[in-house]
Amino acid sequence: MEQQLRAALQLVQPYPDGVVEVPAVIPGTAFFPGGRGLWREGTDAPEFPVGKIMVLGHNFDTEEKYHISFRRGSEDVETNHTWKNLVQLLTSVRIAPKEVFFTNFFMGLIAARKEEEETTEIKGKKKKVKNTGEFPGARDPEFVQRCQTFFLKQVEVQHPRLILVLGLQVPKHLSSLSDCLSPWAKATSIAQLDPQHGLIRDVRFSGIDHSTTVVVLTHPCYRRRNAKYRRYAGLKSEEAEIRLIKDALNSTH
Incomplete structure (x- = not known):
């Protein structure tokens, strides 16, 4: 299944300015498209979680951080804030990471800028491309549409019963793909x-004969800062978000 998606990445080409193609797959645990999108433990190849859960992020990362993860063999799941907080959250609602396809809406990597490829010192530190804010490809309407098409391909291949969307940058790009999601626009x-x-x-995406439940989560990287704003079922903060996920899980059984 993952190989099928890898082959389908041609759907998002060409990549716009500021975005480059992932050159090779990180073999260990890493979000798609930088990695396989699967939780890997030991040497056994994990099974693709068809019919289970999709975690949908915004974009993979910068070229620099991709190469660091590639050399390591995986993303740093123990100290990276997104991974650390995400795994803690999944565990708290009894979702095993091996049952999840970890992927992104935008494909490609944030390209290193020429002026930042040089050894520029700012107060003793190298200037780096940041993986925060708007993804460069988001400024290209045609690329956004191609990533929407590829997202639908991901749903078609995985048939997730639940999609957990990380943060507030992705929902607007999904809002036009289903009438159910129009409030997210x-x-x-x-x-x-x-x-x-x-x-x-019961979200149905255009052209896909499969319904799913979709939830927006505070981005794990900023969860401690932003979860306090959640309100659901009379609950507040992290309790509200955990209840939200549990209700979503119960509705998909």
């Missing part, structure tokens, strides 16, 4: 989604 805060639209059941 202009949401700029968690408060605008909660309590009615943070969890949406």
